[in-house]
Amino acid sequence: MARLSRKDILQDFRSRSLLEATRRIIATEGFDAVTMERVARRAGIAKGGIYLYFRNKDQMILAALEAIASEMLREIETQVDLRVDAWARLCQLVRAQMEAMERHKDILRTLLLVRWQMSDRRERKKWRRLLRYRERHLGRLKAILDEGLKQKVFHPIDTAAAAFYINEMTISTAQRRVMGFSQSSLEGDTQGLMRFIAGLLSDKKSLNRSQENI
Amino acid sequence: MARLSRKDILQDFRSRSLLEATRRIIATEGFDAVTMERVARRAGIAKGGIYLYFRNKDQMILAALEAIASEMLREIETQVDLRVDAWARLCQLVRAQMEAMERHKDILRTLLLVRWQMSDRRERKKWRRLLRYRERHLGRLKAILDEGLKQKVFHPIDTAAAAFYINEMTISTAQRRVMGFSQSSLEGDTQGLMRFIAGLLSDKKSLNRSQENI
Amino acid sequence: MARLSRKDILQDFRSRSLLEATRRIIATEGFDAVTMERVARRAGIAKGGIYLYFRNKDQMILAALEAIASEMLREIETQVDLRVDAWARLCQLVRAQMEAMERHKDILRTLLLVRWQMSDRRERKKWRRLLRYRERHLGRLKAILDEGLKQKVFHPIDTAAAAFYINEMTISTAQRRVMGFSQSSLEGDTQGLMRFIAGLLSDKKSLNRSQENI
Amino acid sequence: MARLSRKDILQDFRSRSLLEATRRIIATEGFDAVTMERVARRAGIAKGGIYLYFRNKDQMILAALEAIASEMLREIETQVDLRVDAWARLCQLVRAQMEAMERHKDILRTLLLVRWQMSDRRERKKWRRLLRYRERHLGRLKAILDEGLKQKVFHPIDTAAAAFYINEMTISTAQRRVMGFSQSSLEGDTQGLMRFIAGLLSDKKSLNRSQENI
DNA sequence: AATGAATGAGTCTTCATTCAT
DNA sequence: TATGAATGAAGACTCATTCAT
Numbered sequence: 053m054a055r056l057s058r059k060d061i062l063q064d065f066r067s068r069s070l071l072e073a074t075r076r077i078i079a080t081e082g083f084d085a086v087t088m089e090r091v092a093r094r095a096g097i098a099k100g101g102i103y104l105y106f107r108n109k110d111q112m113i114l115a116a117l118e119a120i121a122s123e124m125l126r127e128i129e130t131q132v133d134l135r136v137d138a139w140a141r142l143c144q145l146v147r148a149q150m151e152a153m154e155r156h157k158d159i160l161r162t163l164l165l166v167r168w169q170m171s172d173r174r175e176r177k178k179w180r181r182l183l184r185y186r187e188r189h190l191g192r193l194k195a196i197l198d199e200g201l202k203q204k205v206f207h208p209i210d211t212a213a214a215a216f217y218i219n220e221m222t223i224s225t226a227q228r229r230v231m232g233f234s235q236s237s238l239e240g241d242t243q244g245l246m247r248f249i250a251g252l253l254s255d256k257k258s259l260n261r262s263q264e265n266i
Numbered sequence: 267m268a269r270l271s272r273k274d275i276l277q278d279f280r281s282r283s284l285l286e287a288t289r290r291i292i293a294t295e296g297f298d299a300v301t302m303e304r305v306a307r308r309a310g311i312a313k314g315g316i317y318l319y320f321r322n323k324d325q326m327i328l329a330a331l332e333a334i335a336s337e338m339l340r341e342i343e344t345q346v347d348l349r350v351d352a353w354a355r356l357c358q359l360v361r362a363q364m365e366a367m368e369r370h371k372d373i374l375r376t377l378l379l380v381r382w383q384m385s386d387r388r389e390r391k392k393w394r395r396l397l398r399y400r401e402r403h404l405g406r407l408k409a410i411l412d413e414g415l416k417q418k419v420f421h422p423i424d425t426a427a428a429a430f431y432i433n434e435m436t437i438s439t440a441q442r443r444v445m446g447f448s449q450s451s452l453e454g455d456t457q458g459l460m461r462f463i464a465g466l467l468s469d470k471k472s473l474n475r476s477q478e479n480i
Numbered sequence: 481m482a483r484l485s486r487k488d489i490l491q492d493f494r495s496r497s498l499l500e501a502t503r504r505i506i507a508t509e510g511f512d513a514v515t516m517e518r519v520a521r522r523a524g525i526a527k528g529g530i531y532l533y534f535r536n537k538d539q540m541i542l543a544a545l546e547a548i549a550s551e552m553l554r555e556i557e558t559q560v561d562l563r564v565d566a567w568a569r570l571c572q573l574v575r576a577q578m579e580a581m582e583r584h585k586d587i588l589r590t591l592l593l594v595r596w597q598m599s600d601r602r603e604r605k606k607w608r609r610l611l612r613y614r615e616r617h618l619g620r621l622k623a624i625l626d627e628g629l630k631q632k633v634f635h636p637i638d639t640a641a642a643a644f645y646i647n648e649m650t651i652s653t654a655q656r657r658v659m660g661f662s663q664s665s666l667e668g669d670t671q672g673l674m675r676f677i678a679g680l681l682s683d684k685k686s687l688n689r690s691q692e693n694i
Numbered sequence: 695m696a697r698l699s700r701k702d703i704l705q706d707f708r709s710r711s712l713l714e715a716t717r718r719i720i721a722t723e724g725f726d727a728v729t730m731e732r733v734a735r736r737a738g739i740a741k742g743g744i745y746l747y748f749r750n751k752d753q754m755i756l757a758a759l760e761a762i763a764s765e766m767l768r769e770i771e772t773q774v775d776l777r778v779d780a781w782a783r784l785c786q787l788v789r790a791q792m793e794a795m796e797r798h799k800d801i802l803r804t805l806l807l808v809r810w811q812m813s814d815r816r817e818r819k820k821w822r823r824l825l826r827y828r829e830r831h832l833g834r835l836k837a838i839l840d841e842g843l844k845q846k847v848f849h850p851i852d853t854a855a856a857a858f859y860i861n862e863m864t865i866s867t868a869q870r871r872v873m874g875f876s877q878s879s880l881e882g883d884t885q886g887l888m889r890f891i892a893g894l895l896s897d898k899k900s901l902n903r904s905q906e907n908i
Numbered sequence: 909a910a911t912g913a914a915t916g917a918g919t920c921t922t923c924a925t926t927c928a929t
Numbered sequence: 930t931a932t933g934a935a936t937g938a939a940g941a942c943t944c945a946t947t948c949a950t
Contacts, residue, residue, distance in 0.1 A: 082386060082388065087943085087945080088945060089944075089945095092912095097911095098911040098912055099911080099912060099913095100910070100911055100912060100946085100947080101909085101910055101911070101912095103945095103946075103947085104909075104910075108945075109945065109946090161385045161386060164382050165379065165382040165383065168296075168375060169296055169379075210458065213458055213462070216438070216442065217435055217462055220434060221431055224431070224434035227381075227382075227385060228430070231384065231387075232387065232390075244427055248431050248466060251465055251466045252462055253465075276934090280934095301918080302919080303918085303920090311935080312936045313921090313937070314922075314923080314935075314936060314938095315934080315935055315936070315937095317921070318934065322920080322921080323921090487930095510816065515922085515923060516923075516924060516925080517923075517924090520933095526933055527932080527934095528927080528931070528932060528933065529930085529931055529932070529933095531925075531926085532930075532931075536924075536925080537924065537925090589813045589814060593810040596724075596807045596810070597724055598873075638886065641886055641890070644866070644870065645863055645890055648862060648863065648866035649859055649862060652858070652859070652862035655810075655813060656858070658813045659812065659815075660818075676856070676894060679893055679895075680890055700950090701912095701913085701950090704913090705913085730940075730941060731939090739914080739915095740914060741916070741942090742914075742915060742916065742917095742942080742943075742944080743913080743915070743916095744942095745942070746912095746913065746914075750941080750942075751940095751942090911948105911949100911950085912948100912949105912950105913949095913950105914946105914948090914949100915944105915945105915946085915947080916945105916946105917943105917944100917945100918943085918945105919942085919944105920940105921939105921941095922938105922939085923936105923937100923938095923939090923940105924937105924938095924939105925936085926934105926935085927932105927934095927936100928932100928935100929931100929932085
């Protein structure tokens, strides 16, 4: 791989600083509090300097969101152990997703809010890269489901649809926590969620078995 | 009932125009695109006139969202037939919800956007009234589930959690359609959703039976 | 004099209500709080109705200020006893002025602030009527001084200038009270003021005499 | 002393321009005529630029007033010669004050306007800093009077009250000139004023003496 | 490359005045 | 006459973006 010149390193560092500053502002003061002025100050860069790294505010925020999404996905994916069976792996994935969302709950709101702006068809292109993370996650979920099906751990099911629903249910559960509407612990909510997912996927036998493994 | 004078009618009309304009802007361009100027222009009213009907921008948006939630809930609730059994009634409710959301795609977009706005804890109080609609809907769902439990149509389950997840899955399904990510017909998506819900609620026997009734 | 028709009486009543409302608002909420809306509501009249009595806001405020000035002057002038000598009469006048200003201190600020707007030559005409009240008061002061001079109670002096200074000193004393910078009682401040005025007007002998009469 | 960079100079210039523009508008059109738009235009700066120098409108106006008060006080104080006796020094001070006010008629108008603004108790804190200038001036006056008392140049008197009244009379005299109500020359008015002040302070002997020195 | 002062369009809100009823 | 809904011109303040240094 090519050596990074001092300049490249500096550029990369500054760029990261900006994204990190953006993220911190979103987390602590909300999306509307993101101004170029504030971001620059927190990143220790002059306001005008931002434009050396990002075309405009939109692009900067997009990059910040992408960084967050990317990090969360990485966090989730490193938790999955390929040696265990499909159900156990699904459990790991969902649990990891719950934990990641809990960890980043300050940002979660913004990230998910953006999902809806993404459905504006006129700006589809703008959000395309961000949508890829979602697709990647759904793909991973589906792969596990497919494998479970092959292993006859789950009953026959539309795995794409199931992946979609499982993801949505997980997000909803996390959202309920973010809104402060859950009295349970993270673990309690996760287990409740897994029980429902088990209901979706399994015939009675595997359901029983699976509940032991939650 | 009191006769409405010409003035009352006009007032009501203006007020509705403003709420409608607000809704359309939120749905098509997002919350940030709502400016008093634009709302006024779309409603065919002078900028200052808005303040005859709403104290400020926040109140106007809130009123618009409440009108939306209220209307959608009313549409859904009128579809439920009290004489049929719990499962059939659940089917009606979910189907009605799907249809209402399909009918008012822009309303749906607005409601889903606001769901995430609401999760900002700093503004909890602001959204309280709006959350009541959600609670009312979840209550109705739960009542049906409770009754189904009493009638032994469903297997033992945490009905509050189940109501939550059923609602979330329904919304997610509609959402997928709004985002253009579903190739199925409304009917197809609804049936798929009901099948998953059946999986959640029923033991094998009732599952089989229920699938006939979807 | 012509009989007043019912209409005239009503008009007069409404007009007074408006001026009184204006005055109360100035006194309680300050000059900037005077809006046509508020004035109308307090006067129990519709907003648009004001324009039946006054050409515009400026004229209304002017009329209100004039009413206040007129009332204060009347209050002051009724206190002067023509039978006593010049110095006693001057004492009465100054004391009455202090008392009137104390009574109307909420308004005083605005009334005196306006004095300065009056010095805008471009708007001289607008303020002319209000200035007459000032002139009338100064005239009365000067008349007393002139008489005192004739009676040899005061030492030779430019009575016009003295009238001016006495009035200014009186206003300044009242102002200091309005600003909360005086620890004395009204009576104390008034006596202090009179002592200084005595210094202005009298030779040593009459000074001594006058101080008994303060 | 630190060298001023070109930037510092420019900043200082802009800041001064804004204060100067503010002052001119207050003096010619009154407080209500001060709008950010107008100030910016007169200062040759963009509207938003003002906020680089002042937090908000209030602060800008306050800064302008403070600059005015400060400058006027400086002009006055440099005229006082410490080697002469108390009466001569008082003459110098009053004369200097009259001259400064004559030189800066628009400043005077501004200061007198603000005197009445300040008497709004609701905003006491806002004006505190500005009041210090008044106190400083009164303190200087009182010090001269106290010294005169010690030197037996003046007859026994409440020097604090006398300082207050002398200042008020001086201002009133200048004010009368600004309003165009004086036919005398500046010198004539000043001498008239000093004669009255002499009446306040002196027994007959010193009065006679002092009149030679006016 | 980097800075941050400067710009000016855009935002919410207020309110004197008009005018249909 | 009287009403008060409607208008629209201001006003204070913010902030993305530019550009001279």
